[in-house]
Amino acid sequence: MENSNEHWQKQDRNPFGYKDHRPFSGFSDELVYGIKPDGRIAHVSDVLSGLLCDCRCPACDLALVAKKGPKQLHHFAHHIKSVSCSHIAETNAHIWAKEFLEREKRLTIPPIIAEHEGQKEIVSPARIYTFAHAKLEKRLNTIVPDVVLITENGTQLIVEVRVTHACDETKVAKLRSIGLSAVEIDLRRFRTSTKQAEVEDALLTSGPRDWLSNAKQAKFDDRLRDRLAAEAAKKLRELEDRAKRLAAAEARRVRSEQMEAQRESARLIQAVRTHKGDLNQIPDRISAFVEQFHDVPWSHPKTVGFAVHPLIWQADLVKELITFPNALDYQWPEKISISRALRTISRHLVPDFRRPLAAAVIAKLRDEWPHHRVPTEAVELFLDDLAGTGFLWRSEAGEFTVTQEYADRLSASERRRQEFESRSEDLRHRINVILARLPASELGSFDLDRWLTMRAPGQKADPTTLCRLGDDAFRDFDRALKRIELLSEGGPVTDEILGLPLSEEIARAQLRAREKLLMAASNRRLSLTQAAQLELGEDANSWLSGPSEDDDEMSWIDQAGLDDLSYQRARVSLASAAVVRRAAIRARNEASSRRNELRQAASKVYDEQHLELFLHTFHPKFGKSPFEHCVNHRTMQECIELLPRTKRTKIR
Numbered sequence: 110m111e112n113s114n115e116h117w118q119k120q121d122r123n124p125f126g127y128k129d130h131r132p133f134s135g136f137s138d139e140l141v142y143g144i145k146p147d148g149r150i151a152h153v154s155d156v157l158s159g160l161l162c163d164c165r166c167p168a169c170d171l172a173l174v175a176k177k178g179p180k181q182l183h184h185f186a187h188h189i190k191s192v193s194c195s196h197i198a199e200t201n202a203h204i205w206a207k208e209f210l211e212r213e214k215r216l217t218i219p220p221i222i223a224e225h226e227g228q229k230e231i232v233s234p235a236r237i238y239t240f241a242h243a244k245l246e247k248r249l250n251t252i253v254p255d256v257v258l259i260t261e262n263g264t265q266l267i268v269e270v271r272v273t274h275a276c277d278e279t280k281v282a283k284l285r286s287i288g289l290s291a292v293e294i295d296l297r298r299f300r301t302s303t304k305q306a307e308v309e310d311a312l313l314t315s316g317p318r319d320w321l322s323n324a325k326q327a328k329f330d331d332r333l334r335d336r337l338a339a340e341a342a343k344k345l346r347e348l349e350d351r352a353k354r355l356a357a358a359e360a361r362r363v364r365s366e367q368m369e370a371q372r373e374s375a376r377l378i379q380a381v382r383t384h385k386g387d388l389n390q391i392p393d394r395i396s397a398f399v400e401q402f403h404d405v406p407w408s409h410p411k412t413v414g415f416a417v418h419p420l421i422w423q424a425d426l427v428k429e430l431i432t433f434p435n436a437l438d439y440q441w442p443e444k445i446s447i448s449r450a451l452r453t454i455s456r457h458l459v460p461d462f463r464r465p466l467a468a469a470v471i472a473k474l475r476d477e478w479p480h481h482r483v484p485t486e487a488v489e490l491f492l493d494d495l496a497g498t499g500f501l502w503r504s505e506a507g508e509f510t511v512t513q514e515y516a517d518r519l520s521a522s523e524r525r526r527q528e529f530e531s532r533s534e535d536l537r538h539r540i541n542v543i544l545a546r547l548p549a550s551e552l553g554s555f556d557l558d559r560w561l562t563m564r565a566p567g568q569k570a571d572p573t574t575l576c577r578l579g580d581d582a583f584r585d586f587d588r589a590l591k592r593i594e595l596l597s598e599g600g601p602v603t604d605e606i607l608g609l610p611l612s613e614e615i616a617r618a619q620l621r622a623r624e625k626l627l628m629a630a631s632n633r634r635l636s637l638t639q640a641a642q643l644e645l646g647e648d649a650n651s652w653l654s655g656p657s658e659d660d661d662e663m664s665w666i667d668q669a670g671l672d673d674l675s676y677q678r679a680r681v682s683l684a685s686a687a688v689v690r691r692a693a694i695r696a697r698n699e700a701s702s703r704r705n706e707l708r709q710a711a712s713k714v715y716d717e718q719h720l721e722l723f724l725h726t727f728h729p730k731f732g733k734s735p736f737e738h739c740v741n742h743r744t745m746q747e748c749i750e751l752l753p754r755t756k757r758t759k760i761r
């Protein structure tokens with residue numbers, strides 16, 4: 110046996126009889142241990158071949174033959190071939206474990222855990238168990254012999270080594286019933302390992318292990334159960350004590366609250382009775398406000414704690430919450446809570462009612478004044494009424510916000526109001542500007558405020574109403590006013606004066622218009638004269654005073670003074686006169702230069718005396734002298750033809 114370790118290593122084997130490297134190849138496991146007639150365990154490597162081995166099977170006790178041929182790895186087989194002996198791997202494992210533990214005398218055992226109704230507690234941690242002796246023993250009708258560890262004082266611990274099969278349930282039940290402790294060490298993971306140290310360490314320490322049965326388990330469980338029960342009982346007692354203390358404290362608190370409520374309500378009742386103030390008085394400004402917001406659900410609830418008539422605090426709430434301050438692009442900075450609403454109107458409360466009232470106090474007040482509402486209730490009722498009529502919306506949390514529809518409505522009306530004010534102010538300013546330009550004597554008894562409410566002839570309504578409407582009628586009015594502004598700035602006469610004191614201004618405008626006409630006529634005459642002088646030069650005056658083509662009773666200069674159209678006709682006529690004059694000047698220049706050429710040509714043929722004779726003597730061919738005939742290139746050539754030929758050639 111001493112050299113068995115060397116054997117199983119060298120031949121790719123391990124103590125479980127493994128000889129195949131493929132996983133799950135347990136079918137080919139073969140027995141490697143036998144039992145000698147003297148009870149000694151013998152490894153197949155330590156016996157003679159065949160029946161000479163003289164060994165029996167450790168599991169079934171039948172005779173074995175040692176197969177030590179040259180082809181297969183050495184192993185034992187049953188002499189009677191038909192016998193099938195199960196759990197050979199476990200048999201090998203148990204025999205090896207017994208041998209190894211016998212040498213080591215120590216084994217790590219799992220922690221002991223007590224359990225009661227799902228609660229677990231470690232009784233002792235995993236620890237190293239030392240023993241005096243290890244033996245193999247078959248008991249409880251098992252086939253594979255158990256490894257049994259025995260301590261000095263005779264305590265026994267069974268060790269099951271799991272290589273393929275788990276220890277069967279009936280065996281576990283039996284172990285428990287007879288009070289034997291057993292540990293199962295799971296070495297399945299090491300079934301194919303051929304590393305000796307690894308497998309040995311797995312058995313002693315590192316392999317997973319658990320109690321199959323612990324002789325003292327029931328004792329530990331009971332102890333835990335008792336302890337848990339004692340703890341639970343203690344906790345229950347504590348809870349009961351605490352509940353009693355709380356109940357006593359609550360009873361004291363309620364008693365003290367009731368007394369406080371009694372005192373507080375007596376004080377409040379006294380405060381209401383002695384409060385000086387007229388609950389029926391409604392100031393005119395409140396009446397006017399209520400009238401203005403006639404669609405608000407104003408109400409007259411029976412209340413206690415207010416110092417004024419309900420309409421007064423309701424009007425304050427409406428003013429604060431749903432009117433003008435934020436009307437344009439309506440945005441609420443915060444939600445409206447009942448307490449915020451109460452703060453808003455706290456000055457209208459009897460002073461003692463300005464802080465929150467306890468429910469018990471309210472109940473006492475109700476006993477005194479049935480069907481009356483305290484301020485919180487009255488305010489909530491009013492806010493609810495506002496919600497019921499579409500001004501507010503109440504959230505689940507009991508807070509109020511302004512409804513979008515009402516906010517839009519309010520924004521639109523506020524925008525209209527601002528536009529009206531801006532138009533009114535603008536109108537007032539424009540009228541003042543017009544009036545400021547008039548002499549004070551012409552203002553008479555004119556009253557602007559009165560004028561703003563009077564309908565002027567031809568207008569659809571009075572100026573204030575027109576400003577409010579801002580429609581087409583207002584725009585007609587605005588255009589008429591613009592013409593008046595022009596008149597006031599020295600512009601033309603207008604026939605609509607909108608009831609303003611402008612009759613003298615109109616007369617002045619008419620005078621201005623006449624002067625303007627005269628000035629225009631004078632300007633036109635001056636303009637025509639200047640144009641004629643530019644175009645006709647020295648002929649200008651005779652043309653200007655000459656008869657016009659339109660009316661021969663009238664000269665051109667007179668006609669230009671009449672009006673713009675006549676002036677334009679004079680300018681057209683002047684333009685054609687200028688064209689005629691320019692053509693005549695051009696012809697005169699042409700004739701002058703041709704005659705100079707003719708004179709030069711003739712001077713080459715004639716001396717000075719004959720030259721003058723040639724030029725100025727009447728020639729029958731032209732009916733006039735050559736000088737008179739020569740006005741252009743063609744007539745100049747005709748004159749040159751008259752010169753003697755020989756001399757003419759020389760000229761060329």
Ligand SMILES: [Zn+2]
Nearest residue numbers: 166168169194
């Ligand atoms: Zn057997």
